[in-house]
Amino acid sequence: MSKPFYITTAIDYVNGAPHLGHAYEKVIADVITRARRSLGQETFFLTGLDEHGQKVQQAAQTAGKTPQAYCDELAAIWLAFARKLELTNDDFVRTTSTRHKQVVQDILAKLHAAGQFYQAAHKGFYSTKEETFLTEKDRRPDGTFDPSYGEVVELVEENWYFKLGAHQQWLIDYLEANPGFIQPDYRRNEVLGFLKNHTLEDLCISRPAARLNWGIPLPFDANFVTYVWFDALVNYVSIPAAHGDAGVCAALNLPSSRLHPPSSPLSLWPADIHVIGKDILKFHAVYWPIMLKAMNLPLPKQILVHGWWQKDGAKISKSTGNIVDPIAVIDEWGLDAFRFYVLRELDIGPDGNWTDAGFQSRYGAELANGLGNLVNRSLSMLQRYRQGIVPARANELAPDANRVATEVRGLLEKNELQAALQSIWTLVTRANQYVDQTAPFKLAKDPTQAARLDEVLYNLSETCRVLAVLLWPFLPGTAGKIYAQLALPGTPDQIAAAGWGGLAAGHTIGQPAALFPRRDQPKP
Numbered sequence: 001m002s003k004p005f006y007i008t009t010a011i012d013y014v015n016g017a018p019h020l021g022h023a024y025e026k027v028i029a030d031v032i033t034r035a036r037r038s039l040g041q042e043t044f045f046l047t048g049l050d051e052h053g054q055k056v057q058q059a060a061q062t063a064g065k066t067p068q069a070y071c072d073e074l075a076a077i078w079l080a081f082a083r084k085l086e087l088t089n090d091d092f093v094r095t096t097s098t099r100h101k102q103v104v105q106d107i108l109a110k111l112h113a114a115g116q117f118y119q120a121a122h123k124g125f126y127s128t129k130e131e132t133f134l135t136e137k138d139r140r141p142d143g144t145f146d147p148s149y150g151e152v153v154e155l156v157e158e159n160w161y162f163k164l165g166a167h168q169q170w171l172i173d174y175l176e177a178n179p180g181f182i183q184p185d186y187r188r189n190e191v192l193g194f195l196k197n198h199t200l201e202d203l204c205i206s207r208p209a210a211r212l213n214w215g216i217p218l219p220f221d222a223n224f225v226t227y228v229w230f231d232a233l234v235n236y237v238s239i240p241a242a243h244g245d246a247g248v249c250a251a252l253n254l255p256s257s258r259l260h261p262p263s264s265p266l267s268l269w270p271a272d273i274h275v276i277g278k279d280i281l282k283f284h285a286v287y288w289p290i291m292l293k294a295m296n297l298p299l300p301k302q303i304l305v306h307g308w309w310q311k312d313g314a315k316i317s318k319s320t321g322n323i324v325d326p327i328a329v330i331d332e333w334g335l336d337a338f339r340f341y342v343l344r345e346l347d348i349g350p351d352g353n354w355t356d357a358g359f360q361s362r363y364g365a366e367l368a369n370g371l372g373n374l375v376n377r378s379l380s381m382l383q384r385y386r387q388g389i390v391p392a393r394a395n396e397l398a399p400d401a402n403r404v405a406t407e408v409r410g411l412l413e414k415n416e417l418q419a420a421l422q423s424i425w426t427l428v429t430r431a432n433q434y435v436d437q438t439a440p441f442k443l444a445k446d447p448t449q450a451a452r453l454d455e456v457l458y459n460l461s462e463t464c465r466v467l468a469v470l471l472w473p474f475l476p477g478t479a480g481k482i483y484a485q486l487a488l489p490g491t492p493d494q495i496a497a498a499g500w501g502g503l504a505a506g507h508t509i510g511q512p513a514a515l516f517p518r519r520d521q522p523k524p
């Protein structure tokens with residue numbers, strides 16, 4: 001049984017509507033998944049929702065609903081959002097599902113039996129309003145806590161702790177021996193710096209049920225529920241277990257009587273990539289590896305860390321109204337315009353800044369005038385001058401197209417999505433220049449230039465076909481439209497088809513139509 005390329009995203013809290021940051025991460029994971037498929041690999045793409053914990057409990061309370069009813073309602077919205085982004089996820093995890101909760105409890109029971117947990121009392125400053133312990137970092141310069149925390153009381157609370165300290169050196173050694181484990185490098189250095197300069201505190205894995213009951217009960221102590229991060233991280237293995245992953249089931253001694261493995265079980269773990277945002281790096285690069293080690297499971301191959309989006313240079317925030325609503329953008333400009341902008345504008349790693357002007361400028365220059373214009377005029381001229389019939393093969397643009405295809409293949413293997421788009425656009429630009437240089441509209445007026453016009457039209461229409469193949473992971477809808485306008489069957493989803501010369505002489509193309517309608521009016 002071959003192991004599919006297994007890729008995950010962070011699972012989103014269901015305490016509100018999806019925003020640009022959530023959409024960005026899911027689009028990155030979707031493009032990497034499609035790229036792997038295009039490169040000929042089997043894939044398994046998991047995304048989903050983090051439904052337990054205080055944030056969700058509070059949001060449900062505010063909405064006047066039970067937490068489960070609230071989660072069910074929001075899950076429908078988030079699922080529709082995944083469809084809106086045309087994510088090709090193979091499963092969608094909800095942490096309130098039985099298949100997930102049981103695995104969390106199995107792991108807790110196993111680690112408890114192995115002596116990995118202990119109970120201790122913690123004394124600290126507790127905000128009753130925020131229902132959270134505050135730390136020294138929350139103090140203002142004068143030593144007091146901000147009035148927004150309401151009454152702050154000193155409290156002693158019993159909890160369960162997971163022993164992390166014993167694994168600190170092991171983790172440092174692992175990160176040093178595996179430079180690709182956390183990418184980009186500066187994120188890896190951040191984690192190494194943290195581990196080398198701090199003594200790891202043990203992780204509190206419980207919350208007293210008396211103050212937070214929206215969580216998975218600890219199987220060995222009914223007075224507590226599981227800390228939401230311990231619960232959420234487990235999704236990366238609970239779903240493989242649900243698909244009958246033999247390695248996970250064996251390591252966790254999952255009772256086969258309870259699991260209902262599908263007739264053809266999948267072998268998924270270890271994940272090839274966890275795609276996450278920079279704010280949750282410590283959970284994935286410190287706690288999660290140590291949890292896996294304690295479970296006797298191998299570590300994921302890579303944690304790929306993206307940056308955060310701002311809008312107009314300021315933090316995205318519902319309360320200040322500084323938001324980008326991805327659904328509104330998609331409804332107005334189309335999904336592929338959204339996918340293109342976020343991937344072309346921002347490399348995976350640094351922070352980015354969304355501006356409506358920047359979005360519109362890329363739409364106009366690169367999509368409408370660049371790609372859209374190239375495809376439209378190439379196919380329109382083939383229709384007009386040759387009744388849509390592809391002339392004999394010609395190879396003038398072949399070196400450019402083959403160079404770009406090779407480059408893109410290499411960049412996709414390294415998940416360098418922005419660079420891959422840049423490379424693809426060198427071909428778009430080259431082909432548009434080729435139209436200007438060869439001036440087929442002039443050639444068409446001169447019967448002695450018929451053979452030259454044939455050559456030019458072949459080069460252009462074949463370049464459009466190659467572009468459809470290279471673009472498919474990024475802009476699947478647009479790639480499909482180009483294929484349809486070329487009247488080619490199927491989907492351009494295999495990069496192996498990018499080799500020059502795929503368009504056969506004598507083939508009749510379909511009707512061209514604008515891929516990215518021009519918008520001269522600025523967005524209201």
Ligand code: MSP
Binds near residue numbers: 011277278279308
């Ligand atoms: N539930 C946890 C993750 C658990 S994973 C086992 C969580 N949820 S979240 O909804 O707050 O964030 C989900 C993802 O969205 C995170 O990777 C986070 O970095 C990302 N983003 C949230 N806001 C963002 C931006 N403004 N920009 C880019 N990504 C951001 O954390």
